[in-house]
Amino acid sequence: MDFAYDARTEELRATLLAFMDEYVHPAEVTAHEQRAQLASPWDTPQVVEDLKAEARRQGLWNLFLPDAEHGAGLTNLQYAPLAEITGRSPHLAPTALNCAAPDTGNMEALAQFGSDEQKKQWLQPLLAGEIRSAFAMTEPEVASSDATNIETRIERDGDDYVITGRKWYISGAMNPDCAIFIVMGKTDPGNADVRRQQSMVLVPRDTPGVEIRRAMQVYGYEDHSHGGHAEVVFHGARVPASNLIGEAGGGFAIAQARLGPGRIHHCMRLIGMAERAIELMCRRAVSRTAFGKPMAQQGVVQEWIADARVAVEQVRLLVLKTAWLMDTVGNRGAHTEIQAIKIATPRTVLDIIDKAIQLHGAGGVSQDFPLAELWASARTLRLADGPDEVHQRSLARRELKKYL
Structure with missing residues (x-):
């Protein structure tokens, strides 16, 4: 590249x-x-x-x-x-x-x-920034790191689908501009292929039976700027069958296609978060004195800054390689690298932000600096879009397969 x-x-x-x-x-x-x-x-x-x-x-x-x-x-x-x-x-x-x-x-x-109608009704206003949306996948009653566990039901009833289930940490759902949910649930729970049991359906926010129950906190933050993370309950919410995205049973595949770009986008932004943390760390180090000399001259602080620069350069190169592979051989061809950056980048950036917080002392955990919010965001991304352990498990299997 x-x-x-x-x-x-x-x-x-x-x-x-x-x-x-x-x-x-x-x-x-x-x-x-x-x-x-x-x-x-x-x-x-x-x-x-x-x-x-x-x-x-x-x-x-x-x-x-x-x-x-x-x-x-x-x-x-x-x-x-x-x-x-x-x-x-x-x-x-x-x-x-x-x-x-x-x-x-x-x-x-x-x-x-x-479909063309779905694009006209929902994609176009989203592209124009006129509305916001939410993706309803995660559930509190099951281990959602395994998407085949999802229990929400999407049942066909004549010309409609009826959605029943409970979701949580549904990003953006508290925003009043959020007009549409993409809901993942099971249309065929008895299918022998557990990856063909799920479908995705469009559910307008104002559909009868959709309850925005509460906002979920993330490390004590409600994340107002993001539109929050809500618990949402679907009490037999009814939508036209034409609201199905793609085909029945295609929900798992759509989720994987959707999450690949999302994972690398998170990693791209995480690198920017690390760069801001390094900048704040350096500014703090040259402006404060402790034990008789500037903090920038303290050996441990210099080590933190040096290690942070090395680490962020490493993950940036891995993210760029992954982006290049996605462009040249497709998301499937970049599967290993997407998993690698999803494991490595949040961990690396979390450590850099943690050191920046330490250098800022009490200020680091306060609202006067962005570091505490950055830390919470980076830590959450070790769970969002698949926890570390799921990606490690899959990546290890791919490596071991070469020797079996």
Whole structure:
């Protein structure tokens, strides 16, 4: 692979870096202040809408979607350094660019598997940033790390499907702009092939029988900027059979197709989070004195900074290799590397942020710095989109298969 950024990527990087400095970073404090004045903490602050309008005006819109018909037409390799930049402000920048999960994965699923009518009704307003969406897969009653365990039922009744089940940690569902859920459940629980039991169906938020029960905290955060993570109960919610995405029994395959890009997008942004932590660590080190000399001259601090630089460069190269493989041999061909980055990147970045928190002392765990929120986000990504152990298990099997 060629490690140099092409001309289009360089141009977008320059535009995006300027956008971050001029608009996004100053808006971080403004967004918190405006949210405190809203009738509901889940409403969108005006500054976020202003950022979205400016990003769209500058052509920094839907950069994640390689489909030129619907998105920017960038390859994964082109998008990687751009997503990294947005990771420096993970609770604001991706939303500003219409590149935030779970909308990105939902748009990809609709673009790839949705019918023309589904694209018109739901994909187009998502692409325009007019609505938000949620992906309802995880359940509290089963080990959802094994997606075949899912118990929610999607039962055919004449020309309708009836959805019954309980989900939680449904990202974005607390946002009043969230208009549509992609719900994964079982349409054929008796199928001998456990990966053909599941389907995905579109459920509008205002469907009778859809209960947004409560917001779920993540390490004590409700993550208002993201639209929260909700517990959602479907009490026999009824939707037309035409709301089925793809074919009956195709839900597991759609989930895998959806999660591949999502996993690398998270890793791209994590690298940006690490870079911000390193920057904050260095600024803190040169501005504070302890035990008679600047902290930047303390040996242990220098070791932290050096190790952080080495570590982030390593995972960045692995992420870029994975992006290149996804572009050249497809997601299936990059399966091993996608799992490798999903294991390595959150762990690596979590350690870097942890050291930055340690260097900041009490300030590191306070609301005066972004480090505590960054840590919670990075730690959560050791669970989201498949826990470490699931990816390790699969990766080990692929390695051992060579010797069996």
